[in-house]
Amino acid sequence: MADIDTGTTDLLARQDGGVLTLTLNRPEARNALSGEMLSALSQQLAWAELEPSVRCIVVTGAGKGFCAGGDVKGMASRNTGGEPISLDDRLQNQRVSQKATSGKLFKMAKPTIAALPGAAAGAGLGIALACDLRIMARTAILTTAFAKVGFPGDYGAGYFLSKLVGAAKARELFYFSDRVTADEALALGLVNWVVEPDELEARTKEIAQKLASGPSVAFRYMKENLNRALMGADVDEYLDVETTHQVHCSQTHDHQEAARAFVEKREPVFLGR
Numbered sequence: 001m002a003d004i005d006t007g008t009t010d011l012l013a014r015q016d017g018g019v020l021t022l023t024l025n026r027p028e029a030r031n032a033l034s035g036e037m038l039s040a041l042s043q044q045l046a047w048a049e050l051e052p053s054v055r056c057i058v059v060t061g062a063g064k065g066f067c068a069g070g071d072v073k074g075m076a077s078r079n080t081g082g083e084p085i086s087l088d089d090r091l092q093n094q095r096v097s098q099k100a101t102s103g104k105l106f107k108m109a110k111p112t113i114a115a116l117p118g119a120a121a122g123a124g125l126g127i128a129l130a131c132d133l134r135i136m137a138r139t140a141i142l143t144t145a146f147a148k149v150g151f152p153g154d155y156g157a158g159y160f161l162s163k164l165v166g167a168a169k170a171r172e173l174f175y176f177s178d179r180v181t182a183d184e185a186l187a188l189g190l191v192n193w194v195v196e197p198d199e200l201e202a203r204t205k206e207i208a209q210k211l212a213s214g215p216s217v218a219f220r221y222m223k224e225n226l227n228r229a230l231m232g233a234d235v236d237e238y239l240d241v242e243t244t245h246q247v248h249c250s251q252t253h254d255h256q257e258a259a260r261a262f263v264e265k266r267e268p269v270f271l272g273r
Contacts, residue, residue: 001014001015001016002014004020004044006040006043006044007036007040007043008036008037008039008040009025010024010025010026010034010036010037010040011023011024011036011037011040011041011044012062013044016205017212018053018054018056018209018212018213018272019056019057019058019205019208019209019212020044020054020056020057020058021057021058021059021060021208022041022044022045022058022060023060023062024037024041024059024060024062024066024067024124025037025061027061027062027063027064027065029071030063030065030067030118030119031061031065031124032068032069032070032071032124033067033069033070033071033123033124034071038097038101039097041101042097042100042101042104045057045100045101045105045108046104048108048110049108049109049110052272054110055110055111055212055213055214055216055272056110056111056112056113056208056209056211056212057108057110057112057113058112058113058115058204058208059105059112059113059114059115059127059128059131060114060115060116060117060204061116061117061118061124063117064117064118065117065118065119066114066115066116066117066118066119066120066124066128066140067121067124068119068121068122068124069121069122069123069124069125069145070122070123070149070154094154098155098156101127101130101155102127102130102156102160103130103156105127105130105131106130106131106160106227107227109219109223109224110216110219110220110223111132111133111211111214111219111223112130112131112133113132113133113134113135113204113207113208113211114127114128114129114133114134115134115135115200115201116128116135116136116137116140116191116200117137117140117197117200118137118139118140118141119140119141119142119143120140120141120142120143121142121143121144121145122143122144122146122149122151122153122154122157123154123155123157125142125143125144125145125157125161126153126154126155126156126160127155128142129156129160129164129190130155130160132223133192133207134190134191134193135191135192135193135194135195135203135204135207136182136186136191136193136194136195136200137182137195137196137197137200138182138183138194138195138196138197139197140182141180141181142179143173143177143178143179143180144157144161145177146174146177147174147177148177153174158170161173161174161190163230164188164189164190165188165189165190169188182194193207213270215249215252215255215258215270215272216254216270216272216273217248217249217254217272217273218249218254218255221245221246221248221249222245224241224245225238225241225242228241252273253271254268254270254271254272254273257269257270257271
């Protein structure tokens with residue numbers, strides 16, 4: 001296990017075997033997003049995507065929350081003073097940030113998990129929904145929250161929510177900003193597991209380590225296949241890509257090891273190649 005210097009205390013990073021855990025670390029502000037946090041998160045995800053030793057990424061929050069979204073207090077102070085920034089620069093900066101965080105979590109060729117010890121709201125919800133899988137403490141809640149601060153939504157929240165629960169329910173959750181309990185989130189398919197708060201860390205570690213020890217090449221193509229289907233790929237295009245991935249994986253060490261293990265009636269040992 002090794003701690004990684006992210007350049008800021010707003011984001012903590014630790015690698016344990018093949019699992020990289022990124023912890024949003026502003027518990028006094030319910031882990032609201034800061035510029036330093038977003039920049040460090042972008043850098044760590046870019047590094048993890050290409051680092052062979054990282055085979056699964058977990059995003060979580062310090063203390064009792066996951067992420068409250070944008071720093072509304074910080075927004076208010078920026079709106080009352082400081083060096084002005086042009087509208088074009090603001091648009092460009094946020095576009096880059098969103099693609100490098102939510103976009104990267106969704107598209108990177110490795111499994112990603114959001115572990116929610118507490119509330120995921122606004123952009124924090126977007127970041128959680130961008131991950132492949134979500135595990136949630138029973139006491140945590142989800143909320144879009146955007147309507148309460150006069151925003152339409154960012155960090156992919158509307159896209160991912162619509163894909164997970166459908167257009168009508170996504171509109172309801174956006175317009176009214178209702179709080180969704182853990183049990184409701186599980187029933188809606190917004191999370192994969194709900195656990196007691198004191199079990200969250202251990203259960204997340206168990207799931208992440210299982211993914212990190214799995215067939216990484218197959219996971220890479222599995223995720224691309226599923227994302228293509230999610231984004232509405234033409235069925236013939238999808239089937240062609242799926243076939244290419246399947247045949248390619250038939251040549252990997254991990255597939256051949258799994259075939260041997262099946263015959264020998266033992267658990268396979270995957271090497272990620």
